Amino acid sequence: MSTQSTSxxxxxxxxxxxxxYQEELRRLQETDKDQRPQGWRLSPRAVRRFILGDEALGVSRKFYGDDPLVxxxxxxxxxxxxxMLVGEPGTAKSLLSELLSAAISGDSALTIQGTAGTTEDHIKYSWNYALxxxxxxxxxxxVPSPLYQAMVAxxxxxxxxxxxxxxxxQDxxxxxxxxxxxxxxxxxxxARVHANRGFNVIATANLRDRGVHEMSSALKRRFNFETVRPIRDHAFEVELVMRQVQRDLGSANASVRIERDVIALLVTTFQELRAGQTQEGTAIKTPDTVMSTAEAVNVAYAAALEACYLGDGRLTPRELANQLQGVVLKDNADDLKRVQHYFDTVVRERxxxxxxxxxFRDAARALWP
Structure with missing residues (x-):
């Protein structure tokens, strides 16, 4: 018996x-009167509403960014x-592919995870050697692969x-x-297994990993490329981070008081370090580590949990500075120096x-002397 059925x-x-989002998908199916491509569970308009939201139907917005890209x-x-969805790490490429698969096929689990150890068997099929x-x-x-199963279904x-x-x-x-x-x-x-209507492939690739294994020209021609870009609108990103953190806290039954100004401070820090420029136009050194919206959500959520279980139940800049270490101290030792310089100049002035x-600065100074 699967864990899904017992929990x-x-x-x-x-x-x-x-x-x-099964209730949202059910409402969309019940009200969907538009033409559907063969093999699709929802019409293209309903797929769009599922991803970008529909207040009238009570469907939440799930992907924030470039609506025309959807x-x-x-x-x-x-x-x-x-x-093919390409972009910097943390720009919600995998989330978008999951949402598209769930809306179109009702099944986002048919997934191949690309690694150095991925073999042809993982893409096509393998065998139960006892049988x-x-x-x-x-x-x-x-033993059919996820791609084989997707073709048949x-x-x-x-x-x-x-x-x-x-x-x-890849080839x-x-x-x-x-x-x-x-x-x-x-x-x-x-010997021949044909794909049925509704079959297609959504692939993702990390822009920072392009040098790992460049795709061949022949394979590139089989895909339309779409670049998922980081969010640049400050107010929009603040709202997104707040919503996601509050949703995660609700799922964890954790009660934390979160002020918008504190989240705005975090988003400002991430946007400036990501862009290599402050809001005032001053150039700063960009760390090699990923300063994405997803990482900002992770920092804010971890800081909120610290405030809930180890603090007074109110999220403050102190918790943010404490949790920021986990983002900065990953790969490059110089990243710490770059962030310290940001605190010693930009944050110090503010x-x-x-x-x-x-x-925020006082907490960081205590952590990173």
């Missing part, structure tokens, strides 16, 4: 999108080419971090995406005029 949804740390992604998945030896090649002895398959796979493994996808079929020579008359920035 309540509230006990699961992170359920799939189709489970988290439209282009939906259109791409109706066609013959796959969708293979006992019965010979058969459908029963076959007419669903979306997700290929995460495709550029982490060796080039020869296995070329014929699969062109011919829309898998050849299984061992099965004789049943601390003269603002109590929150003063508390």
């Amino acid at each position: 309540s949804t509230a006990d699961i740390l992170r359920s799939s999108a189709e489970l988290r 439209d282009r992604a939906v259109v791409t998945l109706m066609g013959h080419q796959g969708l 293979l030896l006992a019965e010979g090649p058969s459908q029963r002895a076959m 007419g669903k979306i398959v997700r290929f995460e971090e495709i550029t982490r796979c060796p080039p020869e493994i 296995v996808m070329i014929s699969l995406m062109s011919d829309k079929q898998v050849m299984v020579p061992e099965l004789g008359d049943q 601390a003269r005029r603002d109590d929150n920035w003063k508390a």
